[in-house]
Amino acid sequence: MKRLINILSAVLLATLLSAGVAAAASLGLTSKTLAAGSAPVTGCTSSALTATRNVDNSGNVTQVSVLSVPQACSGEMLAVTLENSSHTSLGSASTTVGACTGGCIVSVTGFGTVSAANVTAYALSLTG
Amino acid sequence: MRRFHLTPLRLCAGILLGSLAFAGVAYAASLGLGSSKLYAWSQTLTKGTCNQTSTTADDTYVQQASPNSTAGGTATTLTIKPTAGSQDYAFIRFNLSGCTLPTTAGADSAVLSIFVTTAGADTISLFPVYSSWSSSTLTWNGLSGLTIGSTATTTFSAATTGAKTATVTADVDAAIKAGTLWGWELRATSGAATVAIGAAENGTAARRPSMTLGYEK
Numbered sequence: 001m002k003r004l005i006n007i008l009s010a011v012l013l014a015t016l017l018s019a020g021v022a023a024a025a026s027l028g029l030t031s032k033t034l035a036a037g038s039a040p041v042t043g044c045t046s047s048a049l050t051a052t053r054n055v056d057n058s059g060n061v062t063q064v065s066v067l068s069v070p071q072a073c074s075g076e077m078l079a080v081t082l083e084n085s086s087h088t089s090l091g092s093a094s095t096t097v098g099a100c101t102g103g104c105i106v107s108v109t110g111f112g113t114v115s116a117a118n119v120t121a122y123a124l125s126l127t128g
Numbered sequence: 129m130r131r132f133h134l135t136p137l138r139l140c141a142g143i144l145l146g147s148l149a150f151a152g153v154a155y156a157a158s159l160g161l162g163s164s165k166l167y168a169w170s171q172t173l174t175k176g177t178c179n180q181t182s183t184t185a186d187d188t189y190v191q192q193a194s195p196n197s198t199a200g201g202t203a204t205t206l207t208i209k210p211t212a213g214s215q216d217y218a219f220i221r222f223n224l225s226g227c228t229l230p231t232t233a234g235a236d237s238a239v240l241s242i243f244v245t246t247a248g249a250d251t252i253s254l255f256p257v258y259s260s261w262s263s264s265t266l267t268w269n270g271l272s273g274l275t276i277g278s279t280a281t282t283t284f285s286a287a288t289t290g291a292k293t294a295t296v297t298a299d300v301d302a303a304i305k306a307g308t309l310w311g312w313e314l315r316a317t318s319g320a321a322t323v324a325i326g327a328a329e330n331g332t333a334a335r336r337p338s339m340t341l342g343y344e345k
Contacts, residue, residue, distance in 0.1 A: 043167030051171055052232040052305065057281060057298040059237050067232070083170075117236040117342060120175065125168040 068103035178227035188263035201263035210316035221311025233345035238300035248321020253280035
């Protein structure tokens with residue numbers, strides 16, 4: 001009986017450890033050990049980009065255009081969030097940056113009904 | 129082979145180690161380390177107003193019956209007439225250069241105020257103008273050289289005299305991005321009466337065209 005308990009305990013321990021390693025591997029962490037640290041993340045640009053928006057005659061945002069997106073960002077996901085003065089999201093939308101030569105103008109639509117008068121900031125992100 | 133003895137202390141240590149491994153994985157997942165590239169930034173907008181008065185307005189009306197006349201450029205009222213073969217169209221624009229808005233700015237709201245001095249049962253439609261004109265030179269025959277939108281932005285009724293408003297936010301927003309606001313052509317799209325609206329040269333300030341403009345940049 002004591003031998004059986006030893007075996008079961010060992011199996012449990014091995015299972016816990018292997019599960020952790022397997023999950024870490026699925027996240028692409030190459031280290032064989034898991035510890036606190038940071039992984040290098042590179043962006044397609046490090047420059048602040050400029051966004052501008054269009055409105056309909058009711059003053060609601062119809063699209064946001066992000067100007068001069070580098071060609072290197074082609075294929076990445078551009079997400080735009082419209083924020084009010086409390087930095088609360090009023091609406092968000094995203095699109096994939098298409099192929100272009102030089103700086104791209106990327107237009108994002110689908111924010112729902114958001115009054116431009118209430119938008120005081122754009123939060124933007126590019127992820128690949 | 130050395131036999132492994134699983135003591136209670138070793139068992140607790142194993143469970144603790146396994147738990148830490150799971151916690152590490154969960155923490156890593158919450159950070160979104162699945163992305164190989166990431167760039168984020170924010171842009172704060174400045175809000176303001178830049179209301180327009182007769183001092184920045186330019187207006188005229190052109191007459192089909194006098195196709196080369198520029199008399200509308202100095203008139204104190206602008207005539208709008210739907211009579212076939214003798215139509216009159218009015219034009220109003222504002223010079224927004226004093227607002228110093230970049231082409232990345234935009235209108236949050238824009239409302240045109242017009243004063244009907246001679247009423248008639250007409251619906252007046254505002255069509256956006258996209259090309260250059262001046263009240264000192266525009267004539268009926270010169271209309272063919274203008275680029276004018278085929279869809280009215282908005283309408284108002286001229287059935288009664290007094291102040292009327294027309295929301296023109298989309299047109300002004302687009303004009304800011306284009307760099308210049310070329311204003312609107314006003315013409316009767318229903319009704320048969322000849323109506324008139326106050327011009328920038330009108331002797332009564334309240335009868336002159338104006339526009340409230342709220343913007344972001």
